Each structure stands twice: as C-alpha cells, then as structure tokens.
Amino acid sequence: MIATLEYVEILDHSEKxxxxxxxxxxxxDYKKSRVALDEDQEAQALIKAFNDMKIHYDDIQRFGRYHPxxxxxxxxxxxxxxKMDxxxxxxxxxxAERNLQKLLDEISQFVAQSVSIQIKAPQDGAALTDSGCGHGGACGCSL
Structure with missing residues (x-):
C-alpha cells in the first residue's frame, strides 16, 4: 500500500x-474502578469462586439436564x-466498563456513518453481550 497524504491524515485523526x-x-473512571477491583481482596475472592464454579458449569454443559x-x-x-455481582x-x-463500551460504540457508529449509511458498526454494547457460542452457530445456538 502506498502511503498518501490522505492515509497520513486518516492516521493522524485516528490517533487524535x-x-x-x-x-x-x-x-x-474505568481505570480507577479497575484498580479498585484488582486491589479488593473480597472482590477477588468472589471472582475466583465464580471462575472455579464456571469450570463445573462447563462440565455439565456437555450433558445438559441429563447430568446428575x-x-x-x-x-x-x-x-x-x-454474590459476585x-x-x-x-x-x-x-x-464503568459499560460506559466505556458505550463511548467506543458511539465513536464507531460516528466513523461508520461518516463513510456510508450502509456500514455496520457495533452498538448498544453488542461487544459485551453473548451472541452465541462463537462457532458461527455450528452448535445449533441462535446467533
């Protein structure tokens, strides 16, 4: 790709x-809340307990309701x-995470709309919602 003045301007604007x-x-706010979360022993214990429980949850998912x-x-x-929440x-x-995601979604939407109305951009926190298994619906989930 040949760097033109237009590309340089786009990169400058994106850096800004x-x-x-x-x-x-x-x-x-996001950084402060992240530091507070990382330094809170009780919160870390609750997160660890939830992550440990998710391992058991993943095990039963293979069998679903038929797991004993x-x-x-x-x-x-x-x-x-x-308890964790x-x-x-x-x-x-x-x-704070949702607010940051909302800001990023708004910026993405603004950039996409400035190029063309047909361009899709993430919105309404789509990056934070579970939209399926991540395998393109191969497992039969609804995407």
Missing part, C-alpha cells in the same frame, strides 16, 4: 481520537454469580 478516548473522564448434578451446579453458579467494586467496574 484514540488520545481523546484515553484522556476522557469515562476512561479515567445439573440442578445443584446450576443453583450454585447462579448464587455465586449473584452484588459486590460494590464489581458493580462499579461493570458500570
């Missing part, structure tokens, strides 16, 4: 946008996740 995002209040411990593990997963530091981090 990146710097603006990094210097934004939304990013600052299905109901028990599903209850434990839900209660462990609820109710932690103040976890909740603040999730809010």
């Amino acid at each position: 946008i990146g710097k603006m995002v990094l210097d934004s209040e939304v990013m600052e 411990d299905y109901n028990e593990i599903m209850k434990k997963v839900r209660s462990t996740k609820r 109710m932690n103040d530091k976890v909740a603040k981090f999730k809010i």
Whole structure:
C-alpha cells in the first residue's frame, strides 16, 4: 500500500481520537474502578469462586439436564454469580466498563456513518453481550 497524504491524515485523526478516548473522564473512571477491583481482596475472592464454579458449569454443559448434578451446579453458579455481582467494586467496574463500551460504540457508529449509511458498526454494547457460542452457530445456538 502506498502511503498518501490522505492515509497520513486518516492516521493522524485516528490517533487524535484514540488520545481523546484515553484522556476522557469515562476512561479515567474505568481505570480507577479497575484498580479498585484488582486491589479488593473480597472482590477477588468472589471472582475466583465464580471462575472455579464456571469450570463445573462447563462440565455439565456437555450433558445438559441429563447430568446428575445439573440442578445443584446450576443453583450454585447462579448464587455465586449473584454474590459476585452484588459486590460494590464489581458493580462499579461493570458500570464503568459499560460506559466505556458505550463511548467506543458511539465513536464507531460516528466513523461508520461518516463513510456510508450502509456500514455496520457495533452498538448498544453488542461487544459485551453473548451472541452465541462463537462457532458461527455450528452448535445449533441462535446467533
């Protein structure tokens, strides 16, 4: 690819946008909440407990409702996740994460729309929602 003045201008503008995002209040809130989450021992213990429980959840997913411990593990997963989500530091981090994602989605949408109305861009936190298994629907999930 030959670097033209137009490409250089596009790169300059994208660097400016990146710097603006990094210097934004939304990013600052995200960084602060991430540090607070990482330093909170209780929150880290709850996250570890949830991640450990997810291993059991992944095991029963192969058999679904036919797994002998299905109901028990599903209850434990839900209660462990609820405890984790109710932690103040976890909740603040999730809010900050959603706000940052919203900002990035708005920027993506603005850039896409400035090129053409037909260009699709992530919106409404699509990057943070579960849209299937990640295998293109090969498992039969709804994408």
